[in-house]
Amino acid sequence: MRQSQLFTKTRKEAPSDEVSKNAQLLIRAGYVHKEMAGVYDLLPLGLRVIEKIKGIVREEMNRVGGQELLMSSLQRKELWEQTDRWSDETVDVWFKSELAVGGEVGFGWSHEEPIMDMMQQYVASYKDLPASVYQFQTKLRNELRAKSGIMRGREFIMKDMYSLHATEEDLNEYYEKVKQAYLVIFKRLGLGADTYVTFASGGAFTKFSHEFQTVCDAGEDVLYVHRGKNIAVNEEVLDEAVKELGLEKDQLEKVKSAEIGNIFNFGTDKAAQMGITFASKEGSKDPVFLASYGIGITRALGVIVEKFADEKGIVWPESVAPFTVHLVGLNSDDDAVRDYTDGLYTTLTEEGVEVLYDDRDARTGEKFADSDLIGIPYRVVVSKKTQEEGRFEVVTRKTGEVRFLTEEELLNDFMPTGTEEDND
Amino acid sequence: MRQSQLFTKTRKEAPSDEVSKNAQLLIRAGYVHKEMAGVYDLLPLGLRVIEKIKGIVREEMNRVGGQELLMSSLQRKELWEQTDRWSDETVDVWFKSELAVGGEVGFGWSHEEPIMDMMQQYVASYKDLPASVYQFQTKLRNELRAKSGIMRGREFIMKDMYSLHATEEDLNEYYEKVKQAYLVIFKRLGLGADTYVTFASGGAFTKFSHEFQTVCDAGEDVLYVHRGKNIAVNEEVLDEAVKELGLEKDQLEKVKSAEIGNIFNFGTDKAAQMGITFASKEGSKDPVFLASYGIGITRALGVIVEKFADEKGIVWPESVAPFTVHLVGLNSDDDAVRDYTDGLYTTLTEEGVEVLYDDRDARTGEKFADSDLIGIPYRVVVSKKTQEEGRFEVVTRKTGEVRFLTEEELLNDFMPTGTEEDND
Structure with a gap:
């Protein structure tokens, strides 16, 4: 893409009411636009990064046999009343409205209930199990507080997967498989080293649930981490977990963190509440076992910005960068240099390299500052001098x-190698 | 994909309250699930078709220089008050809710206002123009009536593009380019022959606006068509258009149709209302010219089903079919036949052919009936007999x-040919 054509330019300032580092940088670099507190539009650069993250998540979810679908945002009141999650007293983030034809309607802040209700249409017997479906969905949550930029929005994109099973063993086995897939995903997103499977408060069915927490100063959670044993415990269950796992409190490091994923074992609770059963081999009507698996897609993007940005701007891991190469053309008033740079842009693009080409008529300093702010992994500089020498200056954004x-x-x-994994 | 693993099965019956043919077929074949009147979930098969349609539209929008982004669903009241489109008296399809922090919020039924507001951040001078951006967005509309299945929903996917220009001439030129791109899109969707650029009621700026109407019995509009001259007129402007275009009413054929796209020239109206200007070459502050261009993505899917379905089920054009080949394995209790069919499935898949493989343990009649209902373009039957003869029965769904x-x-x-165009 030619930068002169790119919709969005870098901006000197973020809106004065924007307090989070991630949103400030993303706004200044032209990735997102702030619609209101906790609500951001994804501009072309931002959407590219989101699609990269979704692509990685999609590959790993497909690999564990998940099938992608898309549930509706509009929610039926009756369905959520079955599980006592309609009233504002039990769920305080609902957006609700009135239907023109009469009656209340909700906007999806979660999809467990409609997914279960829909799945029961297709799950009649043990032969139809297991079943695993997922979606990338825009969730709407009426949060009281929205100060973390795109890390905690009123509108955000989440991947949520749901698996149904005939037996507890089958659920446990799949649950473990997804846990491993999640670790692969966070590794591919460049967050592997600082992301912990964390013990957190469980449901009725299990003592602990599993969260995926990334150590991050801008996070809203507090973890106690044992780096040697690769164990992390959410503050909310510290005493219980220390006892259960045989840890010493004073060996644990207290860190701030952001929850970028969670997996949750519902056992048969949800099915019992909603009356969802399947015919077992023996002919009995048994409730199905359910687990759900979330990843905050926009939150992951926010965490990546927070963790890797430096004083000059954003630093993207290669796997999610909007482009791989930022080709910066200097001396563009010299026809020969410009033609040469144009040619290199064409060659790289034709070879399948994703290139943002700064072909603007701008000062060198401005081009370099914008390039640092936008954070593309490799900057290739073409000038009269580099052309004459037949060598290009290549700067790695992360290390300099x-x-x-x-x-x-x-x-x-x-040259794209065709491998899926990010080797950072 | 192996059909035994596919999430969703065909169903004998659609819900009794479902009156539209498109939704009845899509529900029975397992493409969508009805959440409530006018609200449908996209199941894996349905999402595949939607992504194919989006893919075609995306290619053509990119070709005319459109840049994809994604606006928020949540809408600021103040913004829509500027153009007098917040109150329920002027716009009767709003869903609105209360923010937990206080104040009203709307849910996007359209995005002209927020797009214009956002774009003014990046458009300061004539050098920043033209600019063209588009999105695939889930629109929410509080419709009183929702009886046309996915052709007119309370929640639906729309592609909306917006272009800003410095001059009327530049707008007109781009408008014409997009009009041509739309014709290419509808041709690629298999709807080319029956889709007309239609004269409809215009805005303040132009006498007529342009709708893209597809002749379709399930449509809600009425057109007057001159097939010879390739002209169509929406009933709402019949008298005016007949006079203007020099037509004879009795030469026109009256048909029902569905609006699957529209393009709209706002001139400088919207910019004047919202106070959006740019610095011209001469240094004056001028209002920008705006045009918008919509395509109903879910509606296009509904129209395709309505137009091509026969008494046995859905018939997909190849360009949007969820799979190209429906491989139906018979005599699956015979190990040799099953192994052979498995092998053919692997070969086709490895060659890049999109195959749904009916590997289920089911009766031949059921398999064929399901195959007809699902509507994949080519059915390849493998049985003991065809294996022995070394030839496969290939049935074209459309023609039999x-x-x-x-x-x-x-x-x-x-074998995928790599061409983008659908050669139906």
């Missing part, structure tokens, strides 16, 4: 490392 | 044509 490569070396370096 | 092909001929026939 500078290399001088020939065109051939450049192409070899950036 | 039966061919007997060798494996080599089969592969040649279905």
